[in-house]
Amino acid sequence: MPLPTMSDLREHARERLSAAVWDFIEGGSGAERTLREAEAAYAELRLRPRVLVDVSQPDCSVEILGDLLASPVGVAPMAYHQLVHPDGETATAEAAGIAGVLLVTGIFASRTLEETAAAASGPLWLQLYWLRRREALAALVARAEAAGYRALVLTVDAPKVAVRPRDRRNSFTLPADITAANLDPALTERSHRAAGGTSGIEEHAREQFDPSITWSDLAWLRARTRLPLVLKGVLTGEDAALAVEHGIDALIVSNHGGRQLDRAVTALEALPEIVAAVPADLPVLIDGGIRSGTDIAVALALGARAVLVGRPVLWGLACDGAKGAAGVLELLRTELLDTMILSGRPTLDRLDASAVTRRAAHR
Numbered sequence: 001m002p003l004p005t006m007s008d009l010r011e012h013a014r015e016r017l018s019a020a021v022w023d024f025i026e027g028g029s030g031a032e033r034t035l036r037e038a039e040a041a042y043a044e045l046r047l048r049p050r051v052l053v054d055v056s057q058p059d060c061s062v063e064i065l066g067d068l069l070a071s072p073v074g075v076a077p078m079a080y081h082q083l084v085h086p087d088g089e090t091a092t093a094e095a096a097g098i099a100g101v102l103l104v105t106g107i108f109a110s111r112t113l114e115e116t117a118a119a120a121s122g123p124l125w126l127q128l129y130w131l132r133r134r135e136a137l138a139a140l141v142a143r144a145e146a147a148g149y150r151a152l153v154l155t156v157d158a159p160k161v162a163v164r165p166r167d168r169r170n171s172f173t174l175p176a177d178i179t180a181a182n183l184d185p186a187l188t189e190r191s192h193r194a195a196g197g198t199s200g201i202e203e204h205a206r207e208q209f210d211p212s213i214t215w216s217d218l219a220w221l222r223a224r225t226r227l228p229l230v231l232k233g234v235l236t237g238e239d240a241a242l243a244v245e246h247g248i249d250a251l252i253v254s255n256h257g258g259r260q261l262d263r264a265v266t267a268l269e270a271l272p273e274i275v276a277a278v279p280a281d282l283p284v285l286i287d288g289g290i291r292s293g294t295d296i297a298v299a300l301a302l303g304a305r306a307v308l309v310g311r312p313v314l315w316g317l318a319c320d321g322a323k324g325a326a327g328v329l330e331l332l333r334t335e336l337l338d339t340m341i342l343s344g345r346p347t348l349d350r351l352d353a354s355a356v357t358r359r360a361a362h363r
């Protein structure tokens with residue numbers, strides 16, 4: 001049987017999941033404009049191949065915050081992997097290890113951060129939302145350090161969870177047997193209940209997320225950890241410059257996969273102004289809509305050090321657990337290497353701005 005393509009995996013996953021879980025994963029906020037535009041943004045760019053270059057030894061390994069990855073890829077933080085497979089995040093950790101990529105595990109993981117670390121063989125970062133209960137946040141930071149996590153990622157595009165019409169229509173709630181394993185059950189109890197017309201996720205976030213935090217609060221987090229701090233959800237050069245001023249160690253350019261501000265710019269559009277606003281050695285990662293090795297090549301050419309991949313990893317996990325998720329990550333690596341070979345850019349430093357051009361408007 002030929003190896004499945006990314007769209008085969010998506011279809012298989014859809015068949016295996018309930019309609020409500022599928023909608024929670026695939027859906028976006030508002031009219032889902034930003035969700036649709038993420039993939040379209042990549043479709044607007046074309047690669048400029050160079051010829052007669054020695055491509056016999058392509059190399060896509062990359063260093064980020066002191067760790068070497070086999071490919072410039074990571075798993076984006078996503079809540080509740082057990083929604084798609086009973087092993088949840090430990091399977092994803094195993095997959096990331098097999099593929100030699102980074103795993104960013106989420107504060108709303110359904111397995112504990114310690115269980116995930118025990119299953120991992122590569123670098124792990126922990127994603128945080130700023131909870132109203134700061135002592136809960138501080139406890140997570142201490143646990144992440146003790147478990148060997150390599151960085152903390154603060155998601156800054158979610159002072160609230162945006163209205164996601166599919167989840168409201170489905171009155172989406174977490175099944176009783178899936179919990180936010182890292183948090184006090186009392187904190188996340190609302191995820192299991194949805195008052196008419198809302199979703200459990202929205203309700204729960206309203207109760208727990210602190211929408212009052214500003215740049216000056218970052219010092220509180222900085223003072224509590226030796227780990228590098230990464231901001232996820234930055235979309236402007238102005239905020240990238242502020243992040244640098246506040247001592248942030250890396251950035252993830254992201255519109256949250258079209259799940260937060262609808263009509264936000266795509267991460268790919270924002271990338272050049274962000275790269276221009278930060279020192280050349282500060283790692284800038286990007287996520288949203290990356291579905292192939294050519295997408296990765298385009299993002300790197302426009303200045304990203306690495307990409308994060310969200311939904312496709314859950315598709316792989318839904319299809320075949322750790323093996324399925326590893327298959328997705330390895331497919332992306334193979335496709336990236338093929339792209340580097342065929343475009344005459346066998347090393348990542350040669351995937352520069354000269355590698356891409358915008359598609360001609362008349363076509």
Ligand SMILES: Cc1cc2nc3c(=O)[nH]c(=O)nc-3n(C[C@H](O)[C@H](O)[C@H](O)COP(=O)(O)O)c2cc1C
Nearest residue numbers: 025076077078079106155256257288289309310311
């Ligand atoms: C089901 C799901 C849950 C998510 N949960 C979180 C989360 O808890 N924290 C976070 O920062 N981002 C979360 N995200 C956003 C992802 O980290 C990422 O920004 C986005 O999915 C990337 O786009 P892609 O899915 O098109 O690759 C979630 C995304 C999905 C699809």
Ligand SMILES: O=C(O)C(=O)c1ccccc1
Nearest residue numbers: 079108161201205256259
């Ligand atoms: O961040 C998200 O996209 C998301 O779905 C979520 C899940 C759990 C709690 C808060 C947000």
